[in-house]
Amino acid sequence: MKQSAYPYYPGCTLKASAKEYDISARLVCAQMGIKLEELDDWVCCGAASAHGIDRLLSIALPARELVTAQKFKAPLVTACALCFSRFKFAAYELRNEAMRNLIKYIIGEGEIQQNSDGVIHLIQLLDNNKDDIRVKKLLNGLRVACYYGCLLVRPKEVTNFDDEEEPQIMDKLIKLVEAETVDWKFKTECCGGSHMLTRPDIVIKLSHRLLYQAKQAGADCLAVACPVCHYNLDSNQKKIEANYKDNIGLPVFYFTQLVGLAMELSPKQLLLNKHFVNPMPLLQRKGLI
């Protein structure tokens, strides 16, 4: 099998509340002959806070990691959609020479190369190498609502990811493992994002709308590619059900976990036990474990 290595930026949440995303991503990539090399001593990208408080900080933090990643001859892979967005915005700003010089002074190390395609999301990495995904067990009968959220797709001229209103890249991966994907209109609607502490009421309302629509469209579960979306839809689901007196019961998977199941990685390896909504009954019902 061919071996390739990519610089990898997991981001803060993948080291704590979204551990299962990090672990499943590494396992799936290893099966594909891809080594994710975590950047040495990486720093937070500034997430949802830096760009609204101090714009230079929001460019300098990702720029520092971009410089570290330059020594690899492959694009930097991010798994979190929020990190992906911040890296893409920084790369976009760094196309400007004056900005490059200023940021070089601020981070105080290395030359910054001008390469806005130097950052990709984990879904793109899998999509680019889909011939190496060796499916051992088809996920027949599982009906998945692929949820992309905001930050992967918008704005297109910055993220260069997929269609802004009707993206397909995750759907294609899920179909590759023979699960069914449902048509639904809320693929790129917002889950409430980073308001989980400041305005939980907003998160509950918007996440309920998503879960309700996914269920109406006939989904058994959701697939996501962002730890913030996962947090809002999974750990809040009990509260959402209580608030809206609605029975939802939709497990929320990271897309890497579904691809991993199709590679015959075990639920334990993929840390399916970390979810608040237990996915095991669904998988048993469908005869997938």
Place this chain on the structure above:
Amino acid sequence: MPGVDVITPKPITELRSWVETLSGQKVARCYQCGKCTAGCPVAYVMDPTPRQVMRALQLGLEDELLRSSTMWICFYCMTCAARCPREIDITKVMEALRLVSAQRKATPAQKDFKLFHNLFISNLNRFGRIYELGLGLTYNLLGKHPLSKAELIPGMLARGKLSFIPHRVKNTDRIRDIFNRIKAFEKQGKP
């Protein structure tokens, strides 16, 4: 006309120039179709709404804008920008208003948002990475809502999803250097 407030538009104000410079967007382009507000998932809790923000900037109604929490409620989902028929990046306008607002004293409507984002940045400055449990607890204590979201903590701990100790980067000096150079640059205006 009796019973109708007549607003006399102010000439281009300082705030509008700032917003236009920071966002790179021309406020006058907006023709008030309202597509931004129609697609905005949080317009229902905003006062003013995105369309009204554009109008307030055009008319120079600054106090109303800067008192509001609209720019802090906006979470940059960028739906407005993707759909604007005049190709105005309204998200960038919101971001510019937040940058201006961040420099001023918080109004009651803005207090919690500013507290959260400032704590986030100081967390980052201190550890280099975000310490989720610490950030949540300090936000709740300082914001005087000690039990907000507390119901999730036991489940998160049981699943090993929260850490009691912060993940700290090895070289925290490098981060402090970045913060200091930005501060120095913003004070002088040049490196």
